[in-house]
Amino acid sequence: MTLERNILLALLAGAALLPFAVSDQYILHLAIMALFYAVLASSLNLVVGYVGEFSLGHTAFLGTGAYTAALLSTQAGMPMWVTIPLAGLVSAVFGFAIGAITLRLQGPYFVIVTLSFAEVLRIIANNWIAVTNGPMGLAGVGQNLFGDVAVTDKAGFFLIVLGIAAVALYLSYRFVYSNAGRAAVAVRENRYVAQSIGVDPFGTAMQAFVLGAFLAGLAGGFYAHYISFVGPEVFRFAFMATMIIMVLLGGKGTLIGPLAGAVIVTVLEEYLREMQELRLTLFGLIVMAIVLFLPNGLMGFIAQRREQQAAKPTLNAAKERTV
Amino acid sequence: MTATTDRQPLLRADELTMTFGGITAVKDFSFHIEPGEIVGLIGPNGAGKTTCFNMLTGFYAPSNGRVRFKGQDITNRKPHAIARLGLVRSFQKTNVMKRLTVFENVLTGHYMASRQSLLATFFPGEAVRRAEREARESAAAIVETMGLAQRMNAPAHLLSCGELRLLEVAVALAAKPSLLMLDEPAAGLNSHEAGTFGAVLKTLVGRSIDALLIVEHNMDLVMSVSDRIVVLNFGRKLAEGRPAEILENRQVAEAYLGKAAA
Numbered sequence: 001m002t003l004e005r006n007i008l009l010a011l012l013a014g015a016a017l018l019p020f021a022v023s024d025q026y027i028l029h030l031a032i033m034a035l036f037y038a039v040l041a042s043s044l045n046l047v048v049g050y051v052g053e054f055s056l057g058h059t060a061f062l063g064t065g066a067y068t069a070a071l072l073s074t075q076a077g078m079p080m081w082v083t084i085p086l087a088g089l090v091s092a093v094f095g096f097a098i099g100a101i102t103l104r105l106q107g108p109y110f111v112i113v114t115l116s117f118a119e120v121l122r123i124i125a126n127n128w129i130a131v132t133n134g135p136m137g138l139a140g141v142g143q144n145l146f147g148d149v150a151v152t153d154k155a156g157f158f159l160i161v162l163g164i165a166a167v168a169l170y171l172s173y174r175f176v177y178s179n180a181g182r183a184a185v186a187v188r189e190n191r192y193v194a195q196s197i198g199v200d201p202f203g204t205a206m207q208a209f210v211l212g213a214f215l216a217g218l219a220g221g222f223y224a225h226y227i228s229f230v231g232p233e234v235f236r237f238a239f240m241a242t243m244i245i246m247v248l249l250g251g252k253g254t255l256i257g258p259l260a261g262a263v264i265v266t267v268l269e270e271y272l273r274e275m276q277e278l279r280l281t282l283f284g285l286i287v288m289a290i291v292l293f294l295p296n297g298l299m300g301f302i303a304q305r306r307e308q309q310a311a312k313p314t315l316n317a318a319k320e321r322t323v
Numbered sequence: 324m325t326a327t328t329d330r331q332p333l334l335r336a337d338e339l340t341m342t343f344g345g346i347t348a349v350k351d352f353s354f355h356i357e358p359g360e361i362v363g364l365i366g367p368n369g370a371g372k373t374t375c376f377n378m379l380t381g382f383y384a385p386s387n388g389r390v391r392f393k394g395q396d397i398t399n400r401k402p403h404a405i406a407r408l409g410l411v412r413s414f415q416k417t418n419v420m421k422r423l424t425v426f427e428n429v430l431t432g433h434y435m436a437s438r439q440s441l442l443a444t445f446f447p448g449e450a451v452r453r454a455e456r457e458a459r460e461s462a463a464a465i466v467e468t469m470g471l472a473q474r475m476n477a478p479a480h481l482l483s484c485g486e487l488r489l490l491e492v493a494v495a496l497a498a499k500p501s502l503l504m505l506d507e508p509a510a511g512l513n514s515h516e517a518g519t520f521g522a523v524l525k526t527l528v529g530r531s532i533d534a535l536l537i538v539e540h541n542m543d544l545v546m547s548v549s550d551r552i553v554v555l556n557f558g559r560k561l562a563e564g565r566p567a568e569i570l571e572n573r574q575v576a577e578a579y580l581g582k583a584a585a
Contacts, residue, residue, distance in 0.1 A: 171445055178444045179437040179455075186431045189420035196380070196413070197498040198406035198435040207441065307478075 004255055008169055015162055019155035028154035034266040035161040036219055039168045041246040041258035043215035046172060049253035050208045052188030053106065056240055057114030060098065060121050061091040061213040063234040065220025070138040070230040079144045084221035091217020092210050099209040103202055122235030137231025141224050157226050164222055168215045172255055175211055184208050249290050251297025260298055331394050333358050333502055333534050339388035341374050348374040349558040356502065361528055361535045363549035367579055370555040372538045373415055376506050380412045381405040407435055409501030413491045413508060421480040425490055428479055429465050432497025433458040462497060469493040484511040496531055504536040509544050517541050521548045
């Protein structure tokens with residue numbers, strides 16, 4: 001717990017220095033995308049790792065956030081410090097509505113229904129031309145942070161997304177290590193025990209689900225401003241696949257796992273870009289290898305190693321006792 | 324027992340009936356538990372004991388009949404709502420959170436004592452920190468009481484069968500129940516372990532809990548801990564009385580062993 005917190009604090013502090021040490025715009029862009037994905041993966045992790053159900057519809061909240069920020073910016077000219085938090089709140093409201101329906105379901109039913117919600121939102125974004133501008137999307141999303149102060153360089157965007165990541169990690173950390181987070185783990189591990197100690201499975205799942213939606217909405221809002229364009233493809237499955245890979249690779253149910261997954265996948269995707277057609281194939285193979293050999297992700301692997309290390313001395317002690 | 328009849332029992336079940344399709348698992352079953360009592364619920368396999376447990380704790384909605392706990396009608400309430408009133412159960416098939424450590428399991432059991440608002444979750448103040456400290460201290464104390472201190476930080480999946488049973492009771496105790504209901508807590512324990520377990524159970528009533536209902540097949544254990552025993556057979560109440568009376572009851576012996584050849 002404290003170890004995890006200290007690692008996270010050290011990472012954040014280190015990351016804050018990055019834009020002062022690196023001036024290469026391409027590397028800064030990669031770092032921004034890595035942090036954006038880190039927020040997304042952390043938010044999905046709250047659902048997969050702490051509700052214990054696999055959501056395939058998490059893009060619903062990314063897209064809702066992105067469209068909210070884009071509309072507030074293009075229609076009302078609002079600056080980022082207003083649009084991004086509102087994007088999170090609107091997504092949280094969507095999360096509450098969608099969760100009220102889907103969290104009554106479990107297993108494959110939950111997967112299918114969450115997926116269909118994302119798909120419904122994509123179709124709406126594609127066809128409600130009066131508001132969303134249909135397939136053309138919303139272009140020219142403003143890049144001003146406060147009033148007229150515009151963010152002009154990548155270093156500025158990096159610091160903003162770093163701030164969002166810090167908020168996301170703080171909220172996740174507080175949730176995971178609170179009584180509510182323990183209740184969520186109890187529901188995930190054993191629904192019956194959870195109920196018998198007074199945990200309401202539905203209410204607890206809802207908290208994690210809405211928090212996940214809120215964080216995904218923040219990420220979506222940031223994305224709209226950074227790319228300066230939002231189209232229906234924010235709801236597409238490609239984002240979902242990337243998020244899932246990050247969470248699985250890093251290790252679900254841990255805080256650092258999705259972070260590590262986001263960084264590795266972002267960098268890996270860029271390296272494999274040179275391979276052109278083979279890129280996705282190679283990527284698929286790497287992912288398969290990870291799922292086969294590291295079923296609990298990288299953090300799970302590390303935790304397992306530590307557990308084995310810790311178990312060894314007690315085994316030896318036990319042997320000595322019997323002698 | 325006569326002195327307590329004018330008082331309200333802690334738990335009272337009236338004519339509970341549970342049918343699954345055409346099968347009647349429990350029929351018109353009535354019984355009660357007084358504060359301070361340890362009640363044993365016994366009966367041959369399939370007699371309906373676990374079904375009773377599920378009806379009392381809200382996991383099944385009874386087809387007919389009422390359950391009253393501390394004077395409140397709790398029939399058809401949700402399991403977590405019943406648990407919050409102080410009626411906490413364990414499960415026949417050992418149910419713990421296997422991937423968490425012993426301490427984490429018991430700490431999680433303190434959920435009700437540490438419930439807090441969403442705002443306090445994200446911005447914990449002194450009250451939350453104090454509740455957290457108290458929960459941790461209490462969890463450590465409960466682990467100690469149940470004799471699991473040496474296994475405090477072991478993941479639950481590494482525990483032996485007997486230790487798992489103790490852990491299950493520890494998790495239930497962590498929820499600070501008024502009435503604790505244990506479903507076959509000694510299954511899989513050897514006679515020595517069962518003896519120790521029984522001794523631990525006896526110390527709980529009056530100290531940590533108000534009353535205990537125990538379903539158990541280990542007759543030595545049930546007879547030694549129970550103040551009163553209720554016998555179920557084919558979903559109906561066959562007998563009720565002190566352990567010595569039950570041991571001499573002809574019908575009970577027949578239910579377990581079959582009729583003697585004439």
